[in-house]
Amino acid sequence: MQRDTPVVPGEFLYLKHLAISFVAWSSGFCPDYDYLSLVSFLDACPALDTFELSVSQDSMDHALFSGGPLRQMTGHHHNNLKDVIISGFCSAKSMVELTSHILENATSLERLVLDPGASDVRGCNDESTSCRPISRRMVTEARRAFSMVQNYILGKVPSTVELTVVEPCTRCHGALA
Template structure:
């Protein structure tokens, strides 16, 4: 138990809801936290407990064989507000797009402001037009007064322009179909909220790996023969 209290770094597979509810009390000295969750079904709760010393947070959300309900990404504000020392946030979304699109309902939710003076870098991969993902991003832009860098990547996984990868991580067709809508959501609802002091980087699908895959898929479909 004493060792748990003193832990400063944790990389674990668990439900995001459980991590938010339990870790602040059993691991109060965490500085780096990586959570990997498969088929998350319960949104992150808003709780008074804090990650007082947490500086680096990575959340990986992965699709399993089934999806029971859309996840409310906006609920992840609970982690941000609970982490007054947070400096970097990485959110990797590899979930299929089943959420309500911002283009279906553009009325953004708002919660009371909670300014963050240490959050400098935010990266979201697998960015889509999901309304709750746009809401989360807008909340960060409005409240992270120290933000320096925001990266929104419409795909997930390694890219071929990184030194050790020859090909980008393969995408399912749904991700490539959603990518243009994600880009449109960024242009329409996010870009004009980015302060001049923040460097916004928007990444599209790779013109070499992903366009080729879409062409191959289309060609295979055209050549299919019904029997």
């Protein structure tokens, strides 16, 4: 089952900051949700300089992505996009495709932050003794997403782009393999 992403009606010529949040607490998103379709929002905002995508859910059921060709959307350029933050970066193929698209078509990109675990597995702070408890399944997904960054994203990051990848807390959720 595939869910349609709404098409943006018209353009937002002066919009500079766009934040999109997906929250699902019980059943999660459709495993084949097409994150690449969010490019239509970037296209509708030609002055956009900051894009934030936040994906938060208790469980993720994405099919394992074991390589193969990534889809590309040609003819889309995001000339003013400087800052991109993806919280809840996951191992879905379409999430990798969206991130690759941004790297290849945002000519002014200065900073890309990928947070595979969102705040759920981020690290402990000085005031707490441990991270918020999460399922083993979500820790596994965060590790898979981190692996996707290493395998499919790192090689595409231009030297002019500051890349930050937030790793799951090794103190609470074990070392990354």
